Amino acid sequence: MATSTIVSNTENVRFSPPALDPADKTRSRDNLTTHSNTLQLLKYLALDQKGKVMAEYVWIDAEGGVRSKTKTLSKAVTSADELPEWNFDGSSTGQAPGDNSDVYIRPVAIFPDPFRKGDNILVLCETWDSDGTPNKFNHRHEAAKLMETHADQHFWFGLEQEYTLLGSDGWPYGWPKGGFPGPQGPYYCGVGTGKVYCRDIVEAHYKACLYAGINISGINAEVMPAQWEYQVGPCEGIQMGDHLWMSRFLLHRVAEEFGAQISFHPKPIPGDWNGAGLHTNVSNDATRAEGGIKAIEAAMKKLEARHVEHIAVYGEGNEARLTGRHETGSIDKFSYGVADRGGSIRIPRQCAKDGKGYFEDRRPASNADPYQVTGIIVETLCGGV
Template sequence: MSEKIENCELRFTDILGRMKAMIVPCNPVDELKALAADPVLKNGTSCDGSSVTGLANVEASDLKLDPDLSTLIEIPYLGRRTAAVMCYVRKKETTGASKEFYALDSRGRLEIVYEEHLPEKMHLRVKVEPEFHFITPEGEPFDDAGYADTHPRNPGVDVLLSISAAIRKIGIKPRVIHHEVGEAQQEIELDFEDARKMADYILIFKNITRSIAQEHGIDVTFMPKPFPGEAGSGLHCHLQLWDGEKNLFGDPETGGLSETAKQFIAGLLEHAPAITAIANPSVNSYKRLVPHHEAPVYIHGVR
């Protein structure tokens, strides 16, 4: 392994949530703090937006990756020490003094929505439960274990623990690790974090999970329904709305939901069709949305 960090991945995402990156050489350093001062990270780099799904057309393809230095990490799975940083995508002419977000950059759009709807000290915290399957190189289930099975019934335990150790190195907090209901189906729950940071964490988690699995000679799929008749994989999201240190979803007098929480739920129900379209972007997504498999199939609220 190289003794110094000599390269940095400038990461961004396409419209389908797939991580992309441009690797830039940097001045060799021992620590991330020194790397953050490198002009390479201040200047960012260009990318061809027309070659990235949903980002730009050929006539306006020249875009710039603007690193968000608060996300700087060292990649935990490469043999050569390499850093990574999440980036905003901007038009080249808007870099420099202006920091206008590029309209089709989903990371920038989240920042805009957050600033518009969560004033002052208000913030949305999210806990997620990403489900996925370990599969063989031939595309078959890696095991036939069931819910909460452990070693030796679940031969993927060592892989799960390796993934957990890797994400903890970069500040992502796993809360629960276990085998799910379906054959070869796994889950690593990620603890509550600011919604903007969690959006980055999901991308990074999927990248690390695939990389660690490959080191163990297997593969990973996050497909919603990879195997007919088996439980599908979702991404359960738990939401908390806070104003400073005050939980806006809890009613301290009744111990139940506050009016704000009920209004929030009503908004989710109102916008459920649009959320479904965004959160289920593939044909395979709708193979999961069938009755009797713990997947949501109805929009329903109780008065």
């Protein structure tokens, strides 16, 4: 079983929601802690744990969301191998029937906890059924086997996670209720009031990822207002999916403290707006070597031959996004080109100039499972098609 060693980080990060302005009606108050209650919470968070450690077990549910619950450990740990297997009620998460509801969670990677800090940890888990087989929603298991089989090729991935910030009413922040903001243009990488929204949540998530040892490499505001992107990677092999899933957990958890919702829907608002993707940057030893552009061109033929199979695991609702408009290729046709954001695959201009490097698969939707995405890419490129 693949494991990850805990990443140490001594940076002191606190998440204290701002004091409420009674006149501010732009953000949901449903889950937002008041300033007074936050101060009380901080007092309790500072209490001595008497050598005990809180481990937040995190797993992926039937809907591609994240769930978690906490276990008390008797001492600090440095590896997922030291942690016990646990279980949960799978009938309440859509992962098991009520008459055989126990689903087991097996730790595979651990990260420092940016909320509780100290020796407390976040624990990423795989889900397993009582008969000893992977749960049907456990896509990590097969991906890990593929990565291990082809480890000698040293696949590197970088994922660009787009998402939209919504209020409690399900409407994007900064959008007039029941209406629309001005046309796209000033929002991408925007700065200033009326151009970007919820930067506080985005910055808090960025710092939480850094504290937790997530290999987050950057953030930016996206083309549609209230939409943002962060990038994770480069990561090798199965670590890509591990880091991306834990970054999603942290995003939901941070947004919870601000009373916001996170949407990974690939087309959250129908109409003349950009959708949301999980652009996937890929390279291996062959593409990074001198003359690697030939390996990239060979990869295009293999990817084209399995376009339908890739689309099948590249996210739900992706047909609303991959229309050939709004910087996407058509869902029905494979295409690629240098610096072409309207294709299925973009080869960066610098890579074409250097004659080596990586390519960007622009087809995956923002809600796609990174284990399935990276797994099928390795399977296709190593399958001899």
